[in-house]
Amino acid sequence: MASEPTPTPQPEPTPTPQPKNTTQTDWRIIGVSGDTIDGREISAEQLTQMAEDYNPKVYGARINIEHSNYWWNSDSGGLGDVIELKTEAWEQDTSKTALLAKFSVYPAMQKLWDAGRKIYTSMEIHHNFANTKRAYLTGLAITDTPASLGTTANFSYAKQHTDNKGKAFSEYREFSHNEHANPSTPNPESPSMNTNTEPQAANPQTNQATPTPPAQPETQPENHASAPVAPATTNVATEPAPSVTQLQAQIIALQSELTELKTQLNTEAHTGNRAPHTGNDAPTPAIW
Numbered sequence: 001m002a003s004e005p006t007p008t009p010q011p012e013p014t015p016t017p018q019p020k021n022t023t024q025t026d027w028r029i030i031g032v033s034g035d036t037i038d039g040r041e042i043s044a045e046q047l048t049q050m051a052e053d054y055n056p057k058v059y060g061a062r063i064n065i066e067h068s069n070y071w072w073n074s075d076s077g078g079l080g081d082v083i084e085l086k087t088e089a090w091e092q093d094t095s096k097t098a099l100l101a102k103f104s105v106y107p108a109m110q111k112l113w114d115a116g117r118k119i120y121t122s123m124e125i126h127h128n129f130a131n132t133k134r135a136y137l138t139g140l141a142i143t144d145t146p147a148s149l150g151t152t153a154n155f156s157y158a159k160q161h162t163d164n165k166g167k168a169f170s171e172y173r174e175f176s177h178n179e180h181a182n183p184s185t186p187n188p189e190s191p192s193m194n195t196n197t198e199p200q201a202a203n204p205q206t207n208q209a210t211p212t213p214p215a216q217p218e219t220q221p222e223n224h225a226s227a228p229v230a231p232a233t234t235n236v237a238t239e240p241a242p243s244v245t246q247l248q249a250q251i252i253a254l255q256s257e258l259t260e261l262k263t264q265l266n267t268e269a270h271t272g273n274r275a276p277h278t279g280n281d282a283p284t285p286a287i288w
Contacts, residue, residue, distance in 0.1 A: 021107065024083065027100040028152040030121045030140060031288055034096050036147040042288055044097035046125065046135040047087055051099060053129070053136055054085040063103065065118060065252065067141045067287055068259040079109035079252075082140055090150055098150060099123075101140070109142065111249040113154045118142035118256060120151045124285040138285050147288050 033044040054061075063080035083102045090098040101121075112118050122141045129136030142154075 022080070022104045023110065025103045025105060025154075027086070027102060028121070028154065029090075029098045029150050030101045030152070031099040031123050031148040032090050032096050032150040033098075034093075034149070036288065037149070038147050040147065040288075042148060044087075046127070047097050047099040049134045050125070050137045051085040051087045053132075053134055054082070056081065056083065059129075059136065059138060061124070061137045061139050063105075063109065063140045063142060065141060065256045066143055066259040067122065067124065067139075068255070078106075079112075079142070080105040082137065085137065092150060101137075107245060108248050108252050111245070112142070112252065112256075115249075115253075117253060118144060119154045120144065120146040121154075122146050122151075123148070123288040125288060126285050141287075 031042055031047060033042050033047055035041055061082040062078055063082070065079065081104045083104050086100050087097050088100065090096040120143050122143045123137060124139035124141065126136050126138050128134075129138070
């Protein structure tokens with residue numbers, strides 16, 4: 001009796017190398033099946049297809065600000081990359097499917113999150129990717145106004161600020177209170193700062209009275225009406241120049257505001273609503 005052939009072991013998938021100056025996040029929700037806030041619908045089938053098919057080596061989804069890559073060529077893209085996707089039941093409503101992603105984040109993107117800006121995500125979906133008749137995530141934008149429910153707030157205090165606004169949030173990243181504190185801001189709890197305004201008791205050994213210098217003989221002022229008076233000098237502490245990273249974050253924030261304004265003028269000027277979803281015939285990915 002012939003023995004069954006031994007199955008060939010499959011090699012472990014090689015992880016996609018990440019740039020050295022990036023950090024990788026944990027799993028974050030980027031979309032939930034069902035109705036969106038603007039009257040559209042995301043199907044669980046689409047989310048499942050994207051999770052099953054996503055492969056950065058085939059087509060990687062880059063992260064941009066407010067879908068600006070589809071308005072004009074700008075430098076507000078390339079803030080990070082989507083590394084991996086998966087689906088699971090949404091904990092707020094287990095009848096719905098949540099799509100989760102891991103990000104590779106550049107410092108400029110993390111600075112926006114630390115400042116409480118663009119803390120949510122908005123998907124860019126091709127419904128017939130490369131003529132496969134399957135949905136694929138081709139891009140991801142960071143935004144303050146996501147269409148999907150349940151997107152993760154990528155900022156430590158975002159949930160606190162919106163608890164009473166009727167929005168559902170998934171788990172968010174926690175920071176310690178002083179992790180991103182401004183180093184130039186004094187810490188009132190620091191032992192090096194003495195906030196006690198009460199007079200201190202004098203120590204005869206250390207706080208000796210300073211002797212009064214002898215009086216100088218008075219001189220009669222001379223009449224020099226034309227003599228110039230030397231201006232008083234004042235020591236002014238100059239603030240340190242901003243770093244290159246801070247300037248880059250400011251530029252990205254300004255580009256973001258310009259992108260939001262252009263988006264508003266192009267999509268909300270006449271109706272006050274988002275442009276209707278055009279489905280598979282859209283020349284660019286559908287934005288969720």
